[in-house]
Amino acid sequence: MATMNMIQAINSAMVTMMTRDPQVVVFGEDVGYFGGVFRATDGLQKKFGKHRCFDTPIAEGGIVGAAIGMGAYGMRPVVEIQFADYIYPAFDQLTSEAARIRYRSAGDFSVPMVVRTPYGGGIFGGQTHSQSPEGLFTHVVGLKVVIPSTPYDAKGLLISSIEDDDPVIFLEPKRLYTGPFDGRHDVAVKPWSAHPAAEVPEDYYRVPLGQASIVRPGEDVTILAYGTMVHVALAAAAESGVDAEVIDLRSLIPLDVETIMTSVHKTGRCIVVHEATKTSGFGAELAALVQRECFYQLEAPVERVTGWDIPYPHAFEWQYFPGPARVAAAMRQAMEA
Amino acid sequence: MLHSPRLDRQAVALRPARNAPLTLRIPEPVARPGEPVNFSKLRLSAPGAVRRPALDAEPRSIHDLAYELIRVLDDEGRAVGPWVPEISSATLLSGLRTMMLTRVFDERMYRAQRQGKCSFYVRSTGEEAVSAAQAAALDAADMLFGSYRSQGLLIARGYPIVKMMGQVYSNLLDPLLGRQMPVMYSSREHNYFTVSGNLGTQFIQAVGWAMGSALSGDTRIAASWIGDGTTAEGDFHYALTFASVYRAPVILNVVNNQWAISSFQGIAGGDEAPFAARAVGYGLPALRVDGNDFLAVYAATKWAAQRARSNHGATMIELFTYRAEAHSTSDDPSRYRPADEGSKWPLGDPIARLKQHLIVRGEWSEEKHAALQEEVTQEVRNIQREAEAQGVHGNNQTPSPRTMFEGVFKEPDPRLLKQRQEAGF
Helix, strand or coil: CEECCHHHHHHHHHHHHHHHCCCEEEEECCCCCCCCCCCCCCCHHHHHCCCCEEECCCCHHHHHHHHHHHHHHCCEEEEECCCHHHCHHHHHHHHHHHCCHHHHCCCCCCCCCEEEEEECCCCCCHHHCCCCCHHHHHCCCCCEEECCCCHHHHHHHHHHHHHCCCCEEEEEEHHHCCCCCCCCCCCCCCCHHHCHHHEECCCCCCCCCCCCEEEECCCCEEEEECCHHHHHHHHHHHHHCCCEEEEECCEEECCCHHHHHHHHHHHCCEEEEEEEECCCCHHHHHHHHHHHHCHHHCCCCCEEEEECCCCCCHHHHHHHCCCHHHHHHHHHHHHHC | CCCCHHHCHHHHHHCCCCCCCCCCCCCCCCCCCCCCCCCCCCCCCCCCCCCCCCCCCCHHHHHHHHCCCECCECCCCCECCCCCCCCCHHHHHHHHHHHHHHHHHHHHHHHHHHCCCCCCCCCCCCCHHHHHHHHHHCCCCCEEECCCCCHHHHHHCCCCHHHHHHHHHCCCCCCCCCCCCCCCCCECCCCECCCCCCCCHHHHHHHHHHHHHHHCCCCCCEEEEEECHHHHCHHHHHHHHHHHHCCCCEEEEEEECCEECCEEHHHHCCCCCCHHHHHHHHCCCEEEEECCCHHHHHHHHHHHHHHHHCCCCCEEEEEECCCCCCCCCCCCHHHCCCCCCHHHCCCCCHHHHHHHHHHHCCCCCHHHHHHHHHHHHHHHHHHHHHHHCCCCCCCCCCCCHHHHHCCCCCCCCHHHHHHHHHHCC
C-alpha cells in the first residue's frame, strides 16, 4: 500500500499494466519526455523507453485514428487527450470507427483502446478546459464510459479499462487530481492523503466496470453521482441533514442498474447530479430509467441538479458549478414532496 | 479555361488595389454534358521518361516525381524505361484474370441492383489495375485498409466471390450478418480491414496499424486507399503527418479517378497541384503513377513496399486513373460530365493495355483472351446462382434478426438482452 493522489494512482495503473503487458503503449500530446501537462504519464518514458510512451502531433483525430489501427493490430494503446474539451476532432474516429468496428466486421476486428482525458470544471478553465462531455459518448453504442472519483477506484478502474477488449472513454475529474474537492470552493481542500481511498496497492488489482459503489448508505433519498459530484453529494448530505444514500456509478456504460433500483426501491426518492449541462445529459437517461423501473415506489419526482444549459463561464465558475448548496436544496425539496 | 479572366493575376495587379472588387473562384471542370471532351490540361509524362530513384533516396531529392507520371507501357504495349518491373508472365496473367473477374463481378452486381436484388452497389470499372497490381506487389500478410472501391484487392487475394455476393445481398452467406450496406467487406483472414462508409478514416488507421507492426518488431506493412475527393478530409492530413513523423511502414494511396460523385477533382484542389505533391510538404516521397498501367502500378508499389520494409518509411502514391462508370448505383454521370469522357481517357483501359502487352510479350492472343473472358463470365454466373440460392436483399433470407443484438461489445450487454426480448427475437 502507498498513499497516492489521483494522478499518482492513474500513473501507477499505467506502470502496472505496461510492466505486465508489452502490448500496452501510451501516447498523446506532451505525455512522453515531459510526462503530461497534469503529470499523469510522469516517468513512463524514462522507465519503459520511448517506444512504449511517446509524444504525438497536436491532432486528436490522428491520435485516436492511430490508436484504432494499433488496437486492431493487437496492441493495447492508452492515449491521452489533453483536455476532454479537445476531443471533438476525434469524434468521427470514436463514434463511427472505434465504437463500430467490432459490430460492423461481425467480430473480425476489435479495438482494445483506452482514451484517457481530464474533464470537468472547478479550475477556472472557462468553456474550453471545463467541459463534461460524457453524455455525448454514452449515446454512442459501442463505447464504454468510465469515471472514477477516488485514487483507489482510478487505478482499479483504469486497469479494468486497459484489459477490456472494447474501446473505453476514461474521463478523469481533473478537480479531484490532487484532493477530494466537494464543491465548497471557499474552504481549503484537504489533500488525498487524509482520505481512506488514497490508500492504493502498488500492485495489480481491478475495480470491475459496471459495479456502482454505495459511498454513503442512507434511507431517505438516493443520490446518483459520478466523478467530482460524488464528493459534492457527500458534502450536501452532511449539510442538509437528510439521510441520503450516495451512489457513485463509477461507469456509465456499462451501468449498474441493479444497485440503482435497489436503492430507489428503498428510499423512494432520487436525485441525479452531474456537472454537465442539463438538456440531453446522462441525468436524463438515469431519470427515465428510475421513473420506469421504480415508478410505484417513488414518493417525489426524480430531480436533476446539473450545470446550467450554457457554456462554462470563466468568471462565474461557482455560479455555474452545481455545488453542495444546490444539491442540499434539492434533497430538502424531495423530502417535502 | 480553368480560370476566369477576372482572376488572372496580371489583370488583378493592374487595377488600383484599393478599389478592386474581390472575386472568388469556383472551380469548374473543362467540360460539362454536351460539351466536347477536353483532356489537354492533364499532366502526362511520356512512357519510360520518368527516372527511378534509389530505394533509400531522400524525399527532398525526388520532389519532381510528384509532378511527373510514371508510365511503363507505351502505346504499342511495350514495357519501356527505368520502371519496367521484374515480373513474371504468370503474375501478369494472374493480374489480368483478377481485373477481368473484377469487371465481370461488378457488372453482375450492378445488374443485380437494377433488378432489385441488392440495395446499392459501387463498380470499379476502369480502375481495376489499381487493386490488381497493388495486391500483386504486396505480400499476403500485409494489412490492407481499402475503400469501398477496393473490391479488386479481395478478389486478388482469393477471397471467395460467393461471400462477397453474400455480403452485397445481405443473405444467409453474408459473413457480416447483414450489418453493413453492400461492398463494405471485411476479412481478417485475408488481412483486409473492415471498410467504413465514412471517408478517409482508414488512412490514419493504416498508419496506426503500421506503427503497431513496427513497435512490435514485425515485418508486415500496411497500405490504404482513398479517392481524390477524400484528400480534403482531416484524416488525410493526420495520416501523412503521423506517417512522416514516425516513419511508419505504410503505403498511402490516393486513387485520383477524376470524380468524387459529381465533383471533379478540382473541387478537392487538384487543379493547383497534383495530389501527389501534397506529400512533398510532409517530407514524404510521392510517386504519381499511371493507374491504368498495370506494370507501372506494380513497379511503383514494389518500390514503396521495399522502401517501407527497409525502414525508410511511408510513401504516398497518386494513382492517376478515370472512373469509367457512375460513383455508385445512386447517381447518373451523364448529368454532370460528358457521356463520352471515359471512352476518350488518354490513358486507355487497364485490361486492354495489359492484354496488348501480354500479346507483345508473346504470352497471349486474342483467342486466349476471348476464352478467358468466357471463362470468368461463366464462373461469376455460376457463383451468382449459388449466392442467390441463399437469398437476395429483401426476400427475408437473412441471418436471424436475433443476431443484430449481438456483438456490439465482446461481452453480452444486459440492455440488449432486454431489448431483444422486447423486439420478440
